[in-house]
Amino acid sequence: MKANYKFSNICGTVYRQGNVLFTADGNSLLSPVGNRVSVFDLVNNKSLTFAFENRKNIARIALSPDGNILISVDEDGRALFVNYKRGVVLHHITFKKSVKDICFSPDGKFIAVTHGSHIQVWKTPNHLAREFAPFVLHRTYTGHMDDVLSIQWAEDSQCFITTSRDMTARLFTLNPVEGYRPKTFAGHRDAVLGAYFSKDGNEIYTVSRDGAFFTWRGKVEDLDSDSSEHDEDDDHPVASTSKFNGSASSSSSSVSRKIIHTRWGVHKRNYFNVPGSNISTSSRPAKVITVTYHSSSSLLIVGFSTGIFGLWELPAFTNLHTLSISQESISSLAVSPSGEWLAFGASHLGQLLVWEWQSESYILKQQGHFLDLNTLAYSPDGQTVATGGDDGKLKIWSMQSSFCFVTFSEHSAPITGVAFARYGTNVVFSASLDGTVRAYDLVRYRNFRTFTSPSPVQFTCLAVDPSGEVVAAGSTDTYEIFLWSVQTGKLLDILTGHEAPVSTLEFCPEGTNQLASGSWDRSVRVWSVFGRSRAHEAFTLNADVLVLAWRPDGKELAVSTLDGQITFFDVAESKQTNVINGRNDIAGGRLADSRTSAANSAAGKSFDSLAYTADGRCVLAGGNSKYVVLYDVREGEGVLLRKFTISENLSLDGTQEFLDSRRVNEAGVNIDSLIIDNDDDDDYERRRLDDTLPGVQRGDMSVRKYRRSARTKCVRFSPTGRSWAAASTEGLLIYSLDTPNTANFDPFDLSLDLTPSSVLSTLRSKSYLQALVMAFRLNETPLLQTVFEGVPRGDIKLVVRQLPVIYLGPLLRFIGGVFLKKTPHVEFGLLWVNAVLMIHGRVLRTGGGAIGGDQSLNMGGDMPSVLRVVKAALGECEETLSRLCDQNMSSLSYVVDQSKFIRQQEQRRQKDVEME
Known part of the structure; x- marks a missing residue:
């Protein structure tokens, strides 16, 4: 049994917060998912998630114009410098303040970053030169009185314009220009969210949060005139002298010179006036949340707080398109380089959309569970995964594309159990707290059967027999187990005997007609559900039963209890065979409001989910911590093989073993647990730690904001044994033995002299074996194919x-x-x-x-x-060649028949000539 499973992908979550952006070719879309980055291939209909993690949730991402460098910045301003094509972290850098925007210059030589009320421009690291410091600060720009919100470069990368919460925009030059002071664009009555250059450079557009759109025009000045005459009210310094590293630009493009040496003024004022929410009898306009501009097509795209977006053609300010795509505010939007596709992200509902505005059709429409995932189940062939969450939705995910292809929303309460029939992939069952068990047809995508109890109860667990003909559910109110017939939908039997809520159910996988149930009454019962006597056998444990699992051969039963133990029973001989004490293995990090250390805390030291491997040699277990553990249980052993860390995201609670004492105030309260209400911050989950009653898992429902904790609610192995999935706070995590992307950078035995050019040089010298070995060491597919075909x-x-x-x-x-x-x-x-x-x-x-x-x-x-x-x-x-041969046989037979026909015609013609 191999234990070297590695992170492969994330499903169930497509967007959290931050900005979305297109690649340079427009075929892929990048989306922040917590502290990771997912890439959605819009052409091949696939998605993948990079394995690297930021320290906290990602706030901004930026991609270089050549598509080689990706920068992801978290909420605290810590950035990762990543090789985008290989997914490898090259460097870490801390900007020391939260970053509102970061973008590359069009030529890719500079990176502009917001730094509070300042702007920092860094030189992009050069991969062709060996430098001592990967990042070199070019210059720091000052002048704004509040946080800078956005940065927009000119096309020639010689100047850029910034916007701020101080209700102004400012125009800066990359390098100092003699006699020039940054231009100030004032007049808005709310924070300015975006400022953009027109394609010809004659106009500048600014958009504020209150829906005001200003068009600025100017008159080209005499280049010899003193620009200070036009900027008498601008006394702010251009740059701090200690950060000044640049020199005067000797040659600027005509566009930049025109932009710089222009006296700008408001030419026209327009307002979006998109209706917002009704308040009493009046209606106020919706606020602008995000905005972007496509210069080639002169399109302005604006997203509003009501989930509406609009397209305006500039400079005429003509509304081309207005559509409501979400019930919540649009958090981020992006436009493809061609201007045909628009990407939208809504963080409150976890939506990610790609809209083709000309044909008015969706290219991509994905939405994850906007509340926690509760349960998951693999289909028998391992190609699909069903997930159920607290939002009452059942989603079916394809493991090949990692996309959700159908969502069922018939449940009106959280889903607590999902199961496939073992010998059928077209039916999936779900149980919910709304008192129903539903069966769904995955061919016609409909709910074809609904099972209910005689009296309303809440179902906490679900099980389906291997044949798929009987479904069972356990209740939390009456402590009973209900069995229904799938074909008729009728209630077959009610099993009684438990004295507390039934927490887990599972049929024996070998078809022995045995049903195992676990309850909070500290007992496990094995029922002969199809026998006339309805006999059952009870196993007593020392703590409440949380979950159980059958070994694939049906001879052993693993039971997890509240005291952190996993107990194994031989069902045939009715005896206990092994016990694993996993309290120390599953113990996670320390909560921010915890008064005790992680080692001494009793919270989370139990397993909420168990899963056997396909061969029955190992057990995978997860619980209320950031760890998922794998045990070897052969021959009565209980050896810990590996601990998987599902997340290192510090935005989640319980990911740190030790808390920082510097973040504790004089009253002994951790400042991370205090309420910080910021209406401008769109992230509504990370600003509050809940102080709830014991046993509450979903946070305090009376508070507006709370901080989620890292935990795993369900783990399942794929039927193939090559991967396993975990329903966690971050989403549906997939760990696999197979490489998720064949193009991933996975070299070994490297040296400084081993480069693609040296490999090709070795190949040209006809040293084929050495060239092939060198290509394998670099492990680059195009290079390997060149060497392979060169032998x-x-x-x-x-x-x-x-x-x-x-x-x-x-x-x-x-x-x-x-x-x-x-x-x-x-x-x-x-x-x-x-x-x-x-x-x-x-x-x-x-x-x-x-x-x-x-x-x-x-x-x-x-x-x-x-x-x-x-x-x-x-x-x-072989299949391709046989198909081609069959087609060629038909073509050849046709050619032969035609030749015979022509020969017969020639013979007839000769006979006619002879007769004449």
């Missing part, structure tokens, strides 16, 4: 014979996973496969035993899975 046919056997055994796995994985799927040179790939099997067949058969080592270590991977990949690729090639 002559006659040298294939020689190269394979001398190839180290450690590269056999990567070679076969490349041939089966990449080469045979993308190239027409099928025979060339088959020659390589044949050479590997003929020369290294004995090593492959013995699993590395011929060299006295472990298979996964000495041959670069799990060889059975690698060989299955090659087999699948060869099967696809």
Whole structure:
């Protein structure tokens, strides 16, 4: 059993807060998901989440114009400098203040960052030069009296305009210009959210929060005139002398010179006047939340607090489009480089939308659970996952695309249980606190059956027998278990005997007609539900039962209790076989309002969910902490194999083992637990810690804001055993043994001299084996394919014979996973496969035993899975060739028939000539 599962993806959450943005080609969309970044491929309909994590929730992200560098900044101003194509963190930097906006200059040489009321411009690190300091501060700009909200560069990167909460916008030059002072654009009555240059540079547009839109025009001044005559009221310094590193720009473009040497004035005032919420008998306009501008098409896109967005064509200020896309305010929006697609993010509901405004159709429409996930279930084939949350919605996710393709919202209360039938993938069941159990058809996407009890009760758990004909649910009110027939929808039986709420249910997977139930009365009962006697056997434990799980062979039962123990029972012999005390393993971080340390705290030291692996050798367990643990339970053992940390996000409560004493005030109260009401802050969850009654898991419902804690409510293994999922505070986390992205940067045995150019130089010198090994060490797919195809046919056997055994796995994985799927040179790939099997067949058969080592270590991977990949690729090639041959046979038979027809016509013509 392998334990090296790695983070693969996040489902269930598509947007949290911050800004969304398009890539340079417009085919992908980047969205902050908590303290991670997700990428949505809009063309191939797939999504992935980078493995790197910020310290806290991401506030802003920025992508360089060439698409190589991604910068993500968290709420505290700590930034990660990431190679976007590889997903590798290159550098960390702290801006020391919260960042409202960050953007690259159009030429990619500079990065502008808001720093309170100042603006800092940093030089972009150069990957071609070896520098001692990756980040170098170019200059600091001052002049605003309040926090700067946005930055917009001119097209030639020589100047930029900023907006602030002080209700002004200011125009700065990148480098000092003699006699120039920053221009001030005043006149708004609320915070200015955005300022933009027109394409020709003759106009500047500013938008404020109250819905005012100003158009600024000017007259080009005499370049020799003293600009101070026009800026007598602007006495603010241009830059702090200690931060000044730039020099005067010797050559500026004509557009920048025109923008700089212009006396600007208000040309026209317009107002959006989008209706807002009704208050008494009056209606006030909605506030502007976010705004962006597409200069090529002169389109202004504005998002409002009522969930409405509008498109205006400038400079005429003509309204082209107005649409309501959300019930809550629009938190962020972006426009694709072509101007055809608009992306919207709504943090309150967790929505992410991509709208094509010309055809008025959705390109992408995704919404996660805007409340916590409660439960999940894998389909029998492992291709889909069903999730249920506190919002009462049941969502079905595709594991291939990581998208939600159907949402059922029939429940009116939180969903507590989700299950698939073992021998069917087209039906999913859900139980809810609204007193119903529902069955959904995944072919027609409808709720075809609803099960209810004779008297209204709340259902806390759900189980479906392997055949899918009987569904059972446990109640929290009457302590009973209800069984229904799926075909008829009728109530079959009511099982009584528990003396407290039923917390967990599960049918035996081997079809022995046994149903196991656990309750808070400290007992587990195994029922013979289809027998005439309705006999059951009870197991007594020392604490309340939280969850149980059957081993896949149906011979063992694992039970988790409130005291942090996992107890194992042999059902056939009715005896206890093993006990694991996991209190110290599952103990998480310390809560901000906790008076005791994490080690001494009793909170969260129990497992809320258990899952066996497919082979029954290990048990995966999660609970009210940031850890998910994996135990080896073979032969009565209870060995901890690995602890997985689901999140390092400090915005969540319980992620730190030790709290910072500097954040405790004189009264002994942690300042993170105090109420901080800020109407301008759109994040409504992270400003309050709840002080609730014992046992309350969802926060105090009487407070406006609360801080969520890191916890796992449900864990499940995929039927294939290659991955597992966890329903956590961050969303649906997927951990997998397989690499989530084949293009991920995963080199080994590197050196300073190992570069793509040196690999190609080695290939040109006809050192094929050395070039192939160097390409494997860099592990870049395009480079590897170039070297692979550069080996002559006659040298294939020689190269394979001398190839180290450690590269056999990567070679076969490349041939089966990449080469045979993308190239027409099928025979060339088959020659390589044949050479590997003929020369290294004995090593492959013995699993590395011929060299006295472990298979996964000495041959670069799990060889059975690698060989299955090659087999699948060869099967696809065979299917493609057979289909092509069948088509060619039909074409050839047609050609032969035509030749016969022509020959017969010639013979008839000759006979006619002879007759004449």
